[in-house]
Amino acid sequence: MSVVELTDGLLPGADRDLVRPLQRQLTEQFEAVYLNTNVAALAGKRRSIEVTFRGDVEKKVQRFDRVLTAVGRRPKSDRLGLENTRVEVTDAGFIVADNRGRTAEPSILAIGDVAGEPMLAHKASHQGKAAVEALAGGATVFEPRAIPAVVFTDPEIAWAGLTETEAKQQDRQVEVARFPWAASGRAHAVGRTEGMTKWLIDPTSERLLGCGIVGAGAGELIAEAVLAIEMGAEIRDLCDTIHPHPTMSETLGFAAEVHLGTATDLYRPKRNKPS
Known part of the structure:
Protein backbone atom coordinates (compact mmCIF):
# COMPACT_ATOMS: atom_id res chain seq x y z
CA MET A 1 0.00 0.00 0.00
CA SER A 2 1.23 3.49 -0.88
CA VAL A 3 -0.04 6.88 0.31
CA VAL A 4 0.09 10.04 -1.80
CA GLU A 5 -0.22 13.47 -0.13
CA LEU A 6 -0.25 16.79 -1.96
CA THR A 7 1.26 18.79 0.94
CA ASP A 8 4.62 18.34 2.66
CA GLY A 9 3.17 16.31 5.55
CA LEU A 10 0.39 13.91 6.44
CA LEU A 11 -2.74 15.32 8.10
CA PRO A 12 -1.99 19.00 7.35
CA GLY A 13 -4.68 20.16 9.81
CA ALA A 14 -2.85 18.70 12.82
CA ASP A 15 0.25 19.95 14.64
CA ARG A 16 3.44 18.38 13.29
CA ASP A 17 4.59 16.97 16.63
CA LEU A 18 1.31 15.04 16.89
CA VAL A 19 1.62 13.62 13.39
CA ARG A 20 5.26 12.56 13.70
CA PRO A 21 4.73 9.27 15.64
CA LEU A 22 2.00 8.22 13.21
CA GLN A 23 4.09 9.09 10.17
CA ARG A 24 7.02 7.06 11.50
CA GLN A 25 4.77 4.03 11.95
CA LEU A 26 3.10 4.37 8.56
CA THR A 27 6.46 4.74 6.85
CA GLU A 28 7.42 1.33 8.26
CA GLN A 29 4.07 -0.32 7.45
CA PHE A 30 3.42 1.04 3.94
CA GLU A 31 5.26 0.41 0.72
CA ALA A 32 5.75 4.15 0.31
CA VAL A 33 4.54 7.54 1.57
CA TYR A 34 4.82 10.17 -1.15
CA LEU A 35 4.69 13.80 0.03
CA ASN A 36 4.53 16.93 -2.15
CA THR A 37 2.97 14.67 -4.77
CA ASN A 38 -0.31 14.47 -6.66
CA VAL A 39 -1.94 12.06 -9.08
CA ALA A 40 -1.72 13.44 -12.62
CA ALA A 41 -3.54 10.62 -14.40
CA LEU A 42 -5.24 7.25 -13.93
CA ALA A 43 -5.52 4.62 -16.65
CA GLY A 44 -7.33 1.31 -16.37
CA LYS A 45 -5.28 -1.64 -17.58
CA ARG A 46 -6.32 -5.26 -17.89
CA ARG A 47 -5.56 -6.29 -14.32
CA SER A 48 -4.35 -3.09 -12.70
CA ILE A 49 -4.62 0.69 -12.60
CA GLU A 50 -1.77 2.72 -14.01
CA VAL A 51 -1.07 5.85 -11.97
CA THR A 52 0.99 8.78 -13.17
CA PHE A 53 2.46 10.92 -10.39
CA ARG A 54 3.58 14.52 -10.42
CA GLY A 55 5.94 15.68 -7.68
CA ASP A 56 8.63 14.20 -5.40
CA VAL A 57 8.45 10.67 -6.80
CA GLU A 58 11.35 8.97 -8.50
CA LYS A 59 9.19 6.46 -10.39
CA LYS A 60 6.53 8.62 -12.06
CA VAL A 61 4.36 5.79 -13.44
CA GLN A 62 3.34 2.84 -11.26
CA ARG A 63 0.62 0.19 -11.25
CA PHE A 64 -1.74 -0.75 -8.41
CA ASP A 65 -4.57 -3.22 -7.85
CA ARG A 66 -6.88 -0.59 -6.33
CA VAL A 67 -6.91 3.20 -5.98
CA LEU A 68 -8.83 5.13 -3.31
CA THR A 69 -9.15 8.87 -3.88
CA ALA A 70 -9.90 11.07 -0.86
CA VAL A 71 -9.59 14.79 -1.57
CA GLY A 72 -12.02 16.26 0.97
CA ARG A 73 -15.72 16.95 1.32
CA ARG A 74 -18.11 19.72 0.39
CA PRO A 75 -21.71 20.46 1.44
CA LYS A 76 -24.52 19.30 -0.85
CA SER A 77 -26.69 22.41 -0.67
CA ASP A 78 -27.13 23.09 -4.38
CA ARG A 79 -30.18 20.89 -4.98
CA LEU A 80 -32.38 21.88 -2.06
CA GLY A 81 -34.21 24.71 -3.78
CA ALA A 136 -38.76 25.54 22.28
CA GLY A 137 -38.03 29.02 23.61
CA GLY A 138 -34.83 28.23 25.47
CA ALA A 139 -31.86 30.57 25.72
CA THR A 140 -29.33 27.98 24.56
CA VAL A 141 -26.72 29.01 22.00
CA PHE A 142 -23.95 27.07 20.29
CA GLU A 143 -20.75 28.82 21.36
CA PRO A 144 -18.22 26.14 22.36
CA ARG A 145 -14.70 27.06 23.40
CA ALA A 146 -13.40 23.73 22.17
CA ILE A 147 -14.61 21.14 19.67
CA PRO A 148 -12.55 17.93 19.83
CA ALA A 149 -11.14 16.37 16.69
CA VAL A 150 -9.94 12.77 16.54
CA VAL A 151 -8.07 10.95 13.81
CA PHE A 152 -8.81 7.25 14.30
CA THR A 153 -5.47 5.90 13.15
CA ASP A 154 -3.03 3.81 15.16
CA PRO A 155 -1.72 5.67 17.06
CA GLU A 156 -4.72 7.97 17.37
CA ILE A 157 -4.36 11.74 17.20
CA ALA A 158 -6.71 14.08 19.07
CA TRP A 159 -6.82 17.79 19.79
CA ALA A 160 -9.16 20.44 21.16
CA GLY A 161 -9.12 24.20 21.45
CA LEU A 162 -6.21 26.24 20.10
CA THR A 163 -3.46 24.39 18.22
CA GLU A 164 0.17 25.41 17.92
CA THR A 165 -0.32 25.85 14.19
CA GLU A 166 -3.22 28.25 14.78
CA ALA A 167 -1.29 30.15 17.45
CA LYS A 168 1.58 30.73 15.00
CA GLN A 169 -0.81 31.81 12.26
CA GLN A 170 -2.46 34.27 14.66
CA ASP A 171 0.92 35.43 16.01
CA ARG A 172 -0.43 34.59 19.45
CA GLN A 173 1.90 34.07 22.38
CA VAL A 174 1.39 30.73 24.14
CA GLU A 175 3.41 28.43 26.34
CA VAL A 176 3.52 24.73 25.46
CA ALA A 177 4.02 21.93 27.98
CA ARG A 178 4.72 18.43 26.65
CA PHE A 179 4.81 15.10 28.43
CA PRO A 180 6.26 12.17 26.45
CA TRP A 181 4.58 8.85 27.08
CA ALA A 182 8.03 7.28 27.33
CA ALA A 183 7.93 8.62 30.91
CA SER A 184 4.54 7.02 31.65
CA GLY A 185 4.48 3.79 33.64
CA ARG A 186 1.18 2.71 32.09
CA ALA A 187 2.50 3.34 28.58
CA HIS A 188 5.43 1.04 29.33
CA ALA A 189 3.12 -1.58 30.80
CA VAL A 190 1.01 -1.75 27.63
CA GLY A 191 3.93 -1.25 25.25
CA ARG A 192 2.73 2.05 23.76
CA THR A 193 5.40 4.58 24.62
CA GLU A 194 5.37 6.43 21.28
CA GLY A 195 2.70 8.91 22.41
CA MET A 196 2.75 12.44 23.79
CA THR A 197 0.37 14.80 25.60
CA LYS A 198 0.67 18.58 25.46
CA TRP A 199 -1.10 21.68 26.71
CA LEU A 200 -1.18 25.19 25.26
CA ILE A 201 -1.34 27.77 28.04
CA ASP A 202 -1.95 31.49 28.11
CA PRO A 203 1.34 32.92 29.49
CA THR A 204 -0.42 35.68 31.43
CA SER A 205 -3.51 34.08 32.92
CA GLU A 206 -2.24 30.46 32.79
CA ARG A 207 -5.64 29.48 31.39
CA LEU A 208 -5.71 26.31 29.30
CA LEU A 209 -6.18 27.22 25.64
CA GLY A 210 -5.67 23.92 23.84
CA CYS A 211 -4.60 20.33 24.14
CA GLY A 212 -3.07 17.80 21.76
CA ILE A 213 -2.56 14.07 22.26
CA VAL A 214 -1.05 11.35 20.10
CA GLY A 215 -1.07 7.74 21.20
CA ALA A 216 -3.26 4.70 21.71
CA GLY A 217 -6.69 5.81 22.96
CA ALA A 218 -6.04 9.53 22.46
CA GLY A 219 -9.65 9.96 21.37
CA GLU A 220 -10.83 8.78 24.79
CA LEU A 221 -8.40 11.00 26.69
CA ILE A 222 -9.26 14.27 24.93
CA ALA A 223 -12.66 14.59 26.64
CA GLU A 224 -11.05 15.74 29.90
CA ALA A 225 -9.20 18.44 28.00
CA VAL A 226 -12.40 19.62 26.32
CA LEU A 227 -14.11 19.99 29.70
CA ALA A 228 -11.13 21.84 31.17
CA ILE A 229 -11.01 24.32 28.28
CA GLU A 230 -14.79 24.75 28.26
CA MET A 231 -14.82 25.52 31.98
CA GLY A 232 -12.00 28.06 31.68
CA ALA A 233 -9.66 25.99 33.83
CA GLU A 234 -6.12 27.09 34.61
CA ILE A 235 -3.05 24.89 34.47
CA ARG A 236 -2.99 24.63 38.28
CA ASP A 237 -6.49 23.09 38.20
CA LEU A 238 -5.11 20.15 36.19
CA CYS A 239 -2.22 19.72 38.62
CA ASP A 240 -4.62 19.69 41.54
CA THR A 241 -6.87 17.09 39.91
CA ILE A 242 -6.03 13.58 41.14
CA HIS A 243 -5.77 11.13 38.25
CA PRO A 244 -5.90 7.37 38.88
CA HIS A 245 -2.56 5.54 38.74
CA PRO A 246 -1.39 3.89 36.59
CA THR A 247 -3.44 5.22 33.66
CA MET A 248 -2.84 7.18 30.49
CA SER A 249 -5.11 9.92 31.85
CA GLU A 250 -2.25 10.82 34.21
CA THR A 251 -0.36 12.26 31.24
CA LEU A 252 -2.77 15.21 31.17
CA GLY A 253 -1.85 16.06 34.75
CA PHE A 254 1.82 15.29 34.17
CA ALA A 255 1.96 17.69 31.21
CA ALA A 256 0.47 20.37 33.46
CA GLU A 257 3.16 19.65 36.06
CA VAL A 258 5.83 19.99 33.38
CA HIS A 259 4.62 23.55 32.83
CA LEU A 260 4.90 24.35 36.54
CA GLY A 261 8.22 22.54 36.92
CA THR A 262 6.80 20.14 39.51
CA ALA A 263 6.73 16.90 37.46
CA THR A 264 8.18 13.93 39.35
CA ASP A 265 7.97 11.44 36.48
CA LEU A 266 10.07 13.63 34.19
CA TYR A 267 12.84 16.06 35.09
CA ARG A 268 11.88 19.30 33.41
CA PRO A 269 12.64 22.19 35.77
CA LYS A 270 10.66 25.33 35.08
CA ARG A 271 12.70 28.00 33.39
CA ASN A 272 12.57 31.45 34.88
CA LYS A 273 10.99 34.03 32.60
CA PRO A 274 13.39 36.77 31.51
CA SER A 275 12.80 39.97 33.44
Whole structure:
Protein backbone atom coordinates (compact mmCIF):
# COMPACT_ATOMS: atom_id res chain seq x y z
CA MET A 1 0.00 0.00 0.00
CA SER A 2 1.23 3.49 -0.88
CA VAL A 3 -0.04 6.88 0.31
CA VAL A 4 0.09 10.04 -1.80
CA GLU A 5 -0.22 13.47 -0.13
CA LEU A 6 -0.25 16.79 -1.96
CA THR A 7 1.26 18.79 0.94
CA ASP A 8 4.62 18.34 2.66
CA GLY A 9 3.17 16.31 5.55
CA LEU A 10 0.39 13.91 6.44
CA LEU A 11 -2.74 15.32 8.10
CA PRO A 12 -1.99 19.00 7.35
CA GLY A 13 -4.68 20.16 9.81
CA ALA A 14 -2.85 18.70 12.82
CA ASP A 15 0.25 19.95 14.64
CA ARG A 16 3.44 18.38 13.29
CA ASP A 17 4.59 16.97 16.63
CA LEU A 18 1.31 15.04 16.89
CA VAL A 19 1.62 13.62 13.39
CA ARG A 20 5.26 12.56 13.70
CA PRO A 21 4.73 9.27 15.64
CA LEU A 22 2.00 8.22 13.21
CA GLN A 23 4.09 9.09 10.17
CA ARG A 24 7.02 7.06 11.50
CA GLN A 25 4.77 4.03 11.95
CA LEU A 26 3.10 4.37 8.56
CA THR A 27 6.46 4.74 6.85
CA GLU A 28 7.42 1.33 8.26
CA GLN A 29 4.07 -0.32 7.45
CA PHE A 30 3.42 1.04 3.94
CA GLU A 31 5.26 0.41 0.72
CA ALA A 32 5.75 4.15 0.31
CA VAL A 33 4.54 7.54 1.57
CA TYR A 34 4.82 10.17 -1.15
CA LEU A 35 4.69 13.80 0.03
CA ASN A 36 4.53 16.93 -2.15
CA THR A 37 2.97 14.67 -4.77
CA ASN A 38 -0.31 14.47 -6.66
CA VAL A 39 -1.94 12.06 -9.08
CA ALA A 40 -1.72 13.44 -12.62
CA ALA A 41 -3.54 10.62 -14.40
CA LEU A 42 -5.24 7.25 -13.93
CA ALA A 43 -5.52 4.62 -16.65
CA GLY A 44 -7.33 1.31 -16.37
CA LYS A 45 -5.28 -1.64 -17.58
CA ARG A 46 -6.32 -5.26 -17.89
CA ARG A 47 -5.56 -6.29 -14.32
CA SER A 48 -4.35 -3.09 -12.70
CA ILE A 49 -4.62 0.69 -12.60
CA GLU A 50 -1.77 2.72 -14.01
CA VAL A 51 -1.07 5.85 -11.97
CA THR A 52 0.99 8.78 -13.17
CA PHE A 53 2.46 10.92 -10.39
CA ARG A 54 3.58 14.52 -10.42
CA GLY A 55 5.94 15.68 -7.68
CA ASP A 56 8.63 14.20 -5.40
CA VAL A 57 8.45 10.67 -6.80
CA GLU A 58 11.35 8.97 -8.50
CA LYS A 59 9.19 6.46 -10.39
CA LYS A 60 6.53 8.62 -12.06
CA VAL A 61 4.36 5.79 -13.44
CA GLN A 62 3.34 2.84 -11.26
CA ARG A 63 0.62 0.19 -11.25
CA PHE A 64 -1.74 -0.75 -8.41
CA ASP A 65 -4.57 -3.22 -7.85
CA ARG A 66 -6.88 -0.59 -6.33
CA VAL A 67 -6.91 3.20 -5.98
CA LEU A 68 -8.83 5.13 -3.31
CA THR A 69 -9.15 8.87 -3.88
CA ALA A 70 -9.90 11.07 -0.86
CA VAL A 71 -9.59 14.79 -1.57
CA GLY A 72 -12.02 16.26 0.97
CA ARG A 73 -15.72 16.95 1.32
CA ARG A 74 -18.11 19.72 0.39
CA PRO A 75 -21.71 20.46 1.44
CA LYS A 76 -24.52 19.30 -0.85
CA SER A 77 -26.69 22.41 -0.67
CA ASP A 78 -27.13 23.09 -4.38
CA ARG A 79 -30.18 20.89 -4.98
CA LEU A 80 -32.38 21.88 -2.06
CA GLY A 81 -34.21 24.71 -3.78
CA LEU A 82 -32.64 27.26 -1.44
CA GLU A 83 -32.55 29.78 -4.27
CA ASN A 84 -36.31 30.07 -3.77
CA THR A 85 -35.87 31.14 -0.14
CA ARG A 86 -34.04 33.87 1.75
CA VAL A 87 -31.40 31.41 2.93
CA GLU A 88 -27.86 32.66 2.32
CA VAL A 89 -25.26 30.24 0.92
CA THR A 90 -21.52 30.93 0.82
CA ASP A 91 -19.37 30.40 -2.26
CA ALA A 92 -18.19 27.13 -0.71
CA GLY A 93 -21.78 25.91 -0.42
CA PHE A 94 -22.23 26.33 3.34
CA ILE A 95 -25.52 27.66 4.66
CA VAL A 96 -25.20 30.82 6.76
CA ALA A 97 -26.75 30.31 10.21
CA ASP A 98 -26.38 31.95 13.62
CA ASN A 99 -25.43 30.31 16.93
CA ARG A 100 -28.97 28.95 17.29
CA GLY A 101 -29.11 27.43 13.83
CA ARG A 102 -31.38 30.15 12.40
CA THR A 103 -30.99 31.17 8.77
CA ALA A 104 -32.32 34.24 6.96
CA GLU A 105 -35.47 32.21 6.27
CA PRO A 106 -37.46 32.02 9.57
CA SER A 107 -38.84 28.55 8.80
CA ILE A 108 -35.44 26.98 7.97
CA LEU A 109 -32.67 26.06 10.41
CA ALA A 110 -29.29 24.62 9.50
CA ILE A 111 -26.95 22.44 11.59
CA GLY A 112 -24.03 20.09 11.00
CA ASP A 113 -21.74 19.86 8.01
CA VAL A 114 -23.91 22.07 5.81
CA ALA A 115 -23.59 24.89 8.37
CA GLY A 116 -19.80 25.08 8.21
CA GLU A 117 -16.55 23.74 9.60
CA PRO A 118 -15.57 21.67 11.40
CA MET A 119 -17.56 18.91 9.70
CA LEU A 120 -17.82 16.54 12.66
CA ALA A 121 -20.75 14.42 13.84
CA HIS A 122 -20.43 15.42 17.50
CA LYS A 123 -20.46 19.11 16.57
CA ALA A 124 -23.61 18.52 14.52
CA SER A 125 -25.32 16.75 17.44
CA HIS A 126 -24.71 19.66 19.79
CA GLN A 127 -25.81 22.17 17.16
CA GLY A 128 -29.00 20.18 16.74
CA LYS A 129 -29.72 20.25 20.46
CA ALA A 130 -29.13 24.00 20.60
CA ALA A 131 -31.44 24.55 17.62
CA VAL A 132 -34.25 22.45 19.10
CA GLU A 133 -33.99 24.14 22.49
CA ALA A 134 -34.09 27.52 20.74
CA LEU A 135 -37.25 26.45 18.92
CA ALA A 136 -38.76 25.54 22.28
CA GLY A 137 -38.03 29.02 23.61
CA GLY A 138 -34.83 28.23 25.47
CA ALA A 139 -31.86 30.57 25.72
CA THR A 140 -29.33 27.98 24.56
CA VAL A 141 -26.72 29.01 22.00
CA PHE A 142 -23.95 27.07 20.29
CA GLU A 143 -20.75 28.82 21.36
CA PRO A 144 -18.22 26.14 22.36
CA ARG A 145 -14.70 27.06 23.40
CA ALA A 146 -13.40 23.73 22.17
CA ILE A 147 -14.61 21.14 19.67
CA PRO A 148 -12.55 17.93 19.83
CA ALA A 149 -11.14 16.37 16.69
CA VAL A 150 -9.94 12.77 16.54
CA VAL A 151 -8.07 10.95 13.81
CA PHE A 152 -8.81 7.25 14.30
CA THR A 153 -5.47 5.90 13.15
CA ASP A 154 -3.03 3.81 15.16
CA PRO A 155 -1.72 5.67 17.06
CA GLU A 156 -4.72 7.97 17.37
CA ILE A 157 -4.36 11.74 17.20
CA ALA A 158 -6.71 14.08 19.07
CA TRP A 159 -6.82 17.79 19.79
CA ALA A 160 -9.16 20.44 21.16
CA GLY A 161 -9.12 24.20 21.45
CA LEU A 162 -6.21 26.24 20.10
CA THR A 163 -3.46 24.39 18.22
CA GLU A 164 0.17 25.41 17.92
CA THR A 165 -0.32 25.85 14.19
CA GLU A 166 -3.22 28.25 14.78
CA ALA A 167 -1.29 30.15 17.45
CA LYS A 168 1.58 30.73 15.00
CA GLN A 169 -0.81 31.81 12.26
CA GLN A 170 -2.46 34.27 14.66
CA ASP A 171 0.92 35.43 16.01
CA ARG A 172 -0.43 34.59 19.45
CA GLN A 173 1.90 34.07 22.38
CA VAL A 174 1.39 30.73 24.14
CA GLU A 175 3.41 28.43 26.34
CA VAL A 176 3.52 24.73 25.46
CA ALA A 177 4.02 21.93 27.98
CA ARG A 178 4.72 18.43 26.65
CA PHE A 179 4.81 15.10 28.43
CA PRO A 180 6.26 12.17 26.45
CA TRP A 181 4.58 8.85 27.08
CA ALA A 182 8.03 7.28 27.33
CA ALA A 183 7.93 8.62 30.91
CA SER A 184 4.54 7.02 31.65
CA GLY A 185 4.48 3.79 33.64
CA ARG A 186 1.18 2.71 32.09
CA ALA A 187 2.50 3.34 28.58
CA HIS A 188 5.43 1.04 29.33
CA ALA A 189 3.12 -1.58 30.80
CA VAL A 190 1.01 -1.75 27.63
CA GLY A 191 3.93 -1.25 25.25
CA ARG A 192 2.73 2.05 23.76
CA THR A 193 5.40 4.58 24.62
CA GLU A 194 5.37 6.43 21.28
CA GLY A 195 2.70 8.91 22.41
CA MET A 196 2.75 12.44 23.79
CA THR A 197 0.37 14.80 25.60
CA LYS A 198 0.67 18.58 25.46
CA TRP A 199 -1.10 21.68 26.71
CA LEU A 200 -1.18 25.19 25.26
CA ILE A 201 -1.34 27.77 28.04
CA ASP A 202 -1.95 31.49 28.11
CA PRO A 203 1.34 32.92 29.49
CA THR A 204 -0.42 35.68 31.43
CA SER A 205 -3.51 34.08 32.92
CA GLU A 206 -2.24 30.46 32.79
CA ARG A 207 -5.64 29.48 31.39
CA LEU A 208 -5.71 26.31 29.30
CA LEU A 209 -6.18 27.22 25.64
CA GLY A 210 -5.67 23.92 23.84
CA CYS A 211 -4.60 20.33 24.14
CA GLY A 212 -3.07 17.80 21.76
CA ILE A 213 -2.56 14.07 22.26
CA VAL A 214 -1.05 11.35 20.10
CA GLY A 215 -1.07 7.74 21.20
CA ALA A 216 -3.26 4.70 21.71
CA GLY A 217 -6.69 5.81 22.96
CA ALA A 218 -6.04 9.53 22.46
CA GLY A 219 -9.65 9.96 21.37
CA GLU A 220 -10.83 8.78 24.79
CA LEU A 221 -8.40 11.00 26.69
CA ILE A 222 -9.26 14.27 24.93
CA ALA A 223 -12.66 14.59 26.64
CA GLU A 224 -11.05 15.74 29.90
CA ALA A 225 -9.20 18.44 28.00
CA VAL A 226 -12.40 19.62 26.32
CA LEU A 227 -14.11 19.99 29.70
CA ALA A 228 -11.13 21.84 31.17
CA ILE A 229 -11.01 24.32 28.28
CA GLU A 230 -14.79 24.75 28.26
CA MET A 231 -14.82 25.52 31.98
CA GLY A 232 -12.00 28.06 31.68
CA ALA A 233 -9.66 25.99 33.83
CA GLU A 234 -6.12 27.09 34.61
CA ILE A 235 -3.05 24.89 34.47
CA ARG A 236 -2.99 24.63 38.28
CA ASP A 237 -6.49 23.09 38.20
CA LEU A 238 -5.11 20.15 36.19
CA CYS A 239 -2.22 19.72 38.62
CA ASP A 240 -4.62 19.69 41.54
CA THR A 241 -6.87 17.09 39.91
CA ILE A 242 -6.03 13.58 41.14
CA HIS A 243 -5.77 11.13 38.25
CA PRO A 244 -5.90 7.37 38.88
CA HIS A 245 -2.56 5.54 38.74
CA PRO A 246 -1.39 3.89 36.59
CA THR A 247 -3.44 5.22 33.66
CA MET A 248 -2.84 7.18 30.49
CA SER A 249 -5.11 9.92 31.85
CA GLU A 250 -2.25 10.82 34.21
CA THR A 251 -0.36 12.26 31.24
CA LEU A 252 -2.77 15.21 31.17
CA GLY A 253 -1.85 16.06 34.75
CA PHE A 254 1.82 15.29 34.17
CA ALA A 255 1.96 17.69 31.21
CA ALA A 256 0.47 20.37 33.46
CA GLU A 257 3.16 19.65 36.06
CA VAL A 258 5.83 19.99 33.38
CA HIS A 259 4.62 23.55 32.83
CA LEU A 260 4.90 24.35 36.54
CA GLY A 261 8.22 22.54 36.92
CA THR A 262 6.80 20.14 39.51
CA ALA A 263 6.73 16.90 37.46
CA THR A 264 8.18 13.93 39.35
CA ASP A 265 7.97 11.44 36.48
CA LEU A 266 10.07 13.63 34.19
CA TYR A 267 12.84 16.06 35.09
CA ARG A 268 11.88 19.30 33.41
CA PRO A 269 12.64 22.19 35.77
CA LYS A 270 10.66 25.33 35.08
CA ARG A 271 12.70 28.00 33.39
CA ASN A 272 12.57 31.45 34.88
CA LYS A 273 10.99 34.03 32.60
CA PRO A 274 13.39 36.77 31.51
CA SER A 275 12.80 39.97 33.44
